[in-house]
Amino acid sequence: MAAKGDRDVGYELYYWPGIQGRGEPIRLAFEEAGVPYVDVGRLPETRGGGVGAIERFLTGEAGGVRPFAPPFLKVGDMVLAHTAAILHWLGPRLGLVSEHEEERMAAHQHQLTLTDLFAEVHDAHHPIAVSLYYEDQKAEAKRCTHHLVSERVPKFLDYFEDALRRNKRGKGEHLVGDRLTYVDLSLFQTLSGLAYAFPRAMQRLGARIPLASALRERVAARPRIAAYLASPRRIPFNQHGVFRHYEELDDAPPRR
């Protein structure tokens, strides 16, 4: 359930309890760092957790800067929303990015690019409105996903493969600097999500991203990440998150 530690350790992550979604890059960072955090949404309500705990911040009832949406992190009085902002702030504290400003910003901009990819993947199964069911926008989702998988995903993947190649200090193994950063973890998460959502398409695309594919395997094999992935703390991919597998959307031919 909630990771190690308890509610008074300091780092409180608020995110929907049933999905990996936009919270998972943050969970991976805490897990890799071995730093205790409380996954408040997954705590029972009797211990101050659950969706109700999240809602109190979204409605503004809880005080502080009111977040627009989860995930958000609470540390003392600070409430910080947006995955990329949270990782930017946490990165040096977790030892998952250099303190050097230029490297920090290089990591941050990569994370924001991944944020955009997450949004495009999400919107492809909800192209008309988040307030509508998938079934109410299925035809549009099919058209949209065709473009996503044939144009956008390859563009993003080529970009990150090239970024791995261009970062000389990382020797093809790291996106920023000469060691693991939270962005490497997030790229792992992205590739894992895409492979879940679009197994056929990603099978085809895998060959063009050897460095990124190797990074994905290396991250999965890191002791703390491997332990996390095998634990009940790792929520399985499912049909409620950012990455969803709809058989009819994987490698779908265009439909008007």
Add this chain to the structure above:
Amino acid sequence: MAAKGDRDVGYELYYWPGIQGRGEPIRLAFEEAGVPYVDVGRLPETRGGGVGAIERFLTGEAGGVRPFAPPFLKVGDMVLAHTAAILHWLGPRLGLVSEHEEERMAAHQHQLTLTDLFAEVHDAHHPIAVSLYYEDQKAEAKRCTHHLVSERVPKFLDYFEDALRRNKRGKGEHLVGDRLTYVDLSLFQTLSGLAYAFPRAMQRLGARIPLASALRERVAARPRIAAYLASPRRIPFNQHGVFRHYEELDDAPPRR
């Protein structure tokens, strides 16, 4: 054209020359600060400007961290992409946000929320694919925009109105802290864009956001901003940017 100064002043902004788009929040920050910057995309090609200058970075030919997309800022050897990351980095340097980390992060998260709104506004006229013309996704755009204007825009506007109300130090006039930050400028830009794109809908929604509406007017009246808006440096809103006015999308009834 390119703002004050010349190419060797230090701050080089790279963004598509014909639109406000995601570059405008950065232009507004430089203009308000009175700090020289070069708007490289708007320089003539004979002076190293134009779209070609942008493309050299996008293809990776120019070296450094290769940006995924404009806008990006070049300062010395650093190349930094993403509007919110650029403003986060520039903010303290332009005197447009406190040096205090918690305030900086509060501004950054608001900016990222505005980034999300920009994306939703853009995607509503291109719900299926950026690679298709508006005309090829007009029916979907109509459905999507109905949800945008009736659900999402009010939710975002209410959020920022409330943020103005909740920031006691700002006395209802500033989103963060007790003085103008780049986020106030970006909220001005957002409201201006929405008023351009959806005049009928925004006319209706205006009444629910008195603080935000007053902020918009105050920002427009600031001497440097007023001078900028009246200058040829301010590209008019048009049908190529994030905020577009399609008569049929303003206040459109839902269509299946």
